[in-house]
Amino acid sequence: MSLQKFTSLPALETHMATATYIEGTIATKKDVSVFKAISEPGPEFPNALRWYNHIAAFSKTRIEHLPGVLENLTLAAAAPPPAAPPPAAEKAAKPEKAPKEPKAPKEPKGAPTPPPAAPAAKDAKPAKGAAASTAVAADGSKMEDALKAALEADGEVADSLVFAEKHGFDHAALIGVCKSLSSADNVKTDNLSKTLVQLSAEGLECAAQGSPEARVFALVPAGGDVLQDDLMAAAGAAGKVGMAKAVQSKWLEVIKEESTAPVAEGAKKPPAIKRVKRAVGSVEDAVQKQLQKVQAAKGAEGAVSADDFATLKKRGLVAVVTLKSVKVSRGPTFAFWGQKAVSDITHEMLVKGTWREAVFKPLNLDASGLPPSGGALHPLMKVRSLFREIFLQSGFEEMQTNKFVESSFWNFDALYQPQQHPARDEHDTFFVKTPAATLDIPKEYLERVRATHENGGEKLGKEYCADSTGWKYDWSEEVTRTQLLRTHTTAVSSRTLYALAQMMKTQGTPVKPQKYFSIDRVFRNEALDATHLAEFHQVEGFVIGENLSLGNLMGTIADFYKNLGPEFADMKFKPTYNPYTEPSMEFCCWHPTLEKWVEVGNSGVFRPEMLRPMGFPENVSVIAWGMSLERPTMIKYKFKDIRALFGHRIDLNLTRSHPIVRWT
Numbered sequence: 004m005s006l007q008k009f010t011s012l013p014a015l016e017t018h019m020a021t022a023t024y025i026e027g028t029i030a031t032k033k034d035v036s037v038f039k040a041i042s043e044p045g046p047e048f049p050n051a052l053r054w055y056n057h058i059a060a061f062s063k064t065r066i067e068h069l070p071g072v073l074e075n076l077t078l079a080a081a082a083p084p085p086a087a088p089p090p091a092a093e094k095a096a097k098p099e100k101a102p103k104e105p106k107a108p109k110e111p112k113g114a115p116t117p118p119p120a121a122p123a124a125k126d127a128k129p130a131k132g133a134a135a136s137t138a139v140a141a142d143g144s145k146m147e148d149a150l151k152a153a154l155e156a157d158g159e160v161a162d163s164l165v166f167a168e169k170h171g172f173d174h175a176a177l178i179g180v181c182k183s184l185s186s187a188d189n190v191k192t193d194n195l196s197k198t199l200v201q202l203s204a205e206g207l208e209c210a211a212q213g214s215p216e217a218r219v220f221a222l223v224p225a226g227g228d229v230l231q232d233d234l235m236a237a238a239g240a241a242g243k244v245g246m247a248k249a250v251q252s253k254w255l256e257v258i259k260e261e262s263t264a265p266v267a268e269g270a271k272k273p274p275a276i277k278r279v280k281r282a283v284g285s286v287e288d289a290v291q292k293q294l295q296k297v298q299a300a301k302g303a304e305g306a307v308s309a310d311d312f313a314t315l316k317k318r319g320l321v322a323v324v325t326l327k328s329v330k331v332s333r334g335p336t337f338a339f340w341g342q343k344a345v346s347d348i349t350h351e352m353l354v355k356g357t358w359r360e361a362v363f364k365p366l367n368l369d370a371s372g373l374p375p376s377g378g379a380l381h382p383l384m385k386v387r388s389l390f391r392e393i394f395l396q397s398g399f400e401e402m403q404t405n406k407f408v409e410s411s412f413w414n415f416d417a418l419y420q421p422q423q424h425p426a427r428d429e430h431d432t433f434f435v436k437t438p439a440a441t442l443d444i445p446k447e448y449l450e451r452v453r454a455t456h457e458n459g460g461e462k463l464g465k466e467y468c469a470d471s472t473g474w475k476y477d478w479s480e481e482v483t484r485t486q487l488l489r490t491h492t493t494a495v496s497s498r499t500l501y502a503l504a505q506m507m508k509t510q511g512t513p514v515k516p517q518k519y520f521s522i523d524r525v526f527r528n529e530a531l532d533a534t535h536l537a538e539f540h541q542v543e544g545f546v547i548g549e550n551l552s553l554g555n556l557m558g559t560i561a562d563f564y565k566n567l568g569p570e571f572a573d574m575k576f577k578p579t580y581n582p583y584t585e586p587s588m589e590f591c592c593w594h595p596t597l598e599k600w601v602e603v604g605n606s607g608v609f610r611p612e613m614l615r616p617m618g619f620p621e622n623v624s625v626i627a628w629g630m631s632l633e634r635p636t637m638i639k640y641k642f643k644d645i646r647a648l649f650g651h652r653i654d655l656n657l658t659r660s661h662p663i664v665r666w667t
Contacts, residue, residue: 006033010040012048016204019050020322034058049201056173146172146180151340154333162195164328181331188364189340193330198323199302202294206320210298214290215245220254228280231257256282297321335365379658383540383649386636387522390542393566394520399544402499404523409489410441416452416483417497418583419612421474433526435486448501451616453478460616469615488526491629492543495521500625504617514623516548522632536645540632547625553586556606556626560590570638575600585610596641604630
């Protein structure tokens with residue numbers, strides 16, 4: 004597309020009224036092409052003038068050095084019409100070719116070479132770019148001096164736009180000077196903006212010459228008619244819009260006349276002849292009057308009614324523009340105008356003593372410091388620390404949990420869980436290939452567990468017999484030695500209880516009431532969903548004593564959860580089945596985010612078939628419970644999906660961005 008049309012200031016004004024204006028952008032080749040071809044627009048072309056000043060202020064030093072322009076344009080108003088080609092008979096004859104000059108004789112070999120000609124003396128004038136740069140620097144210095152004088156006299160410059168018009172400065176360049184002074188804290192700037200109503204290039208033309216429909220109406224003779232094609236040609240650019248608006252307003256009417264010329268067979272019928280005549284005697288150009296009112300208001304809104312203004316705006320005759328400026332006041336370092344402030348004192352300044360005359364930037368003691376670079380606790384670790392603290396305050400002792408790989412013996416068989424139980428299948432348990440079996444199982448205890456599984460230990464004697472029928476199957480030592488990733492921390496409890504029984508037997512003392520807990524990871528081959536993981540944390544606790552009941556268990560669990568906070572006030576217990584506890588219970592808490600009851604743990608009283616082979620007497624009972632660490636954390640932190648709390652989906656920024664939780 005040719006840029007020639009933009010050398011017309013009305014066309015340039017119309018284009019710039021809708022163009023995006025971005026401060027600080029450099030001139031493109033299109034900008035340079037038009038900029039070099041036009042003179043500075045007057046105030047009647049505000050949008051074109053804004054663009055012109057922007058290019059002049061930000062790119063004057065680079066315009067001359069750009070690698071050419073897209074088009075060598077000339078002013079549209081000054082461009083003469085192309086001359087008609089001369090008749091063929093009057094074309095000038097081609098000039099004859101000048102005879103070739105004879106070649107100079109060759110110098111004989113060995114002749115001395117004449118010295119080279121001296122180069123022509125260059126013009127001593129400075130380059131255009133250097134002169135433009137000097138001019139811009141001089142303008143900036145004038146602006147700084149004018150701003151300083153105004154601030155010393157009045158204390159502030161209320162509006163940079165008014166200030167620039169008063170002193171004849173380019174406003175965009177003045178804004179750049181203000182920003183530079185503001186960065187040194189010599190001045191302080193506050194952004195201002197105001198909305199003005201401006202006429203577009205077409206609007207200015209309509210205000211001066213009349214609306215397109217009024218101009219078209221004036222071209223139609225009163226009491227007569229005119230051919231539509233002749234009317235459109237006479238109206239020029241205003242013809243199409245003016246004709247449509249005049250017909251729409253019922254100022255003009257179009258009369259069609261069918262052609263009477265004979266039509267040959269098979270030929271197309273000639274188009275109808277259209278004539279235009281006036282439908283009314285005279286008209287009032289309301290659009291011109293409205294535009295003149297807007298123009299007289301000098302940018303103020305409300306010069307015409309809202310409906311009339313909407314119509315003018317829809318036709319592109321007016322536009323609402325926002326003029327941005329700044330309010331300038333004295334800054335903290337105004338007294339040290341022109342002297343650059345420094346932020347830190349250096350060793351060189353101390354040695355030379357220049358710090359005495361230096362200007363320092365003011366310290367903002369209210370500014371936030373840098374965030375600490377150290378680590379932060381994960382929500383799970385916060386809740387784990389809280390659980391541990393509650394257990395210790397309640398008199399519990401922590402068990403050793405440093406065995407992720409466990410044998411089936413301690414994980415299942417010591418708990419009186421039969422070897423054909425579904426939980427011991429591969430779809431629920433991760434088995435270890437290497438080493439596939441363990442050798443570290445107490446031989447005598449292993450045999451007592453075998454007998455209890457097969458027949459209830461009827462041949463073990465009164466000391467170890469559980470008075471049970473057992474599971475009545477052939478127990479396999481090979482199965483019990485298989486290695487796996489522990490499926491629950493109850494395996495830790497079975498090891499601890501066996502150690503307590505051995506210590507009681509060695510010391511010959513009765514069992515003392517004791518309380519133990521553990522918190523560590525367990526692994527299950529489960530399908531992942533919003534409340535289940537294959538790897539998670541389990542909290543385990545048990546109390547050993549004489550004649551403990553289900554009531555003791557429920558009270559212990561309720562007291563523990565009361566210490567976690569009011570979120571766990573609503574609890575439910577329901578009976579369930581566990582191979583190694585009888586009776587057994589699940590306990591659930593209400594999840595406010597998921598809006599449903601969520602199981603958080605399992606509990607029960609360990610069966611005699613588990614305790615008697617270890618060596619505990621009949622009157623000793625153990626109440627125990629296990630719960631996940633993740634689900635209480637989900638309830639407290641209102642997580643909907645457990646995978647967002649633990650696993651590969653977790654947001655690593657969670658540890659820093661999550662607020663501290665108060666457990667009250």
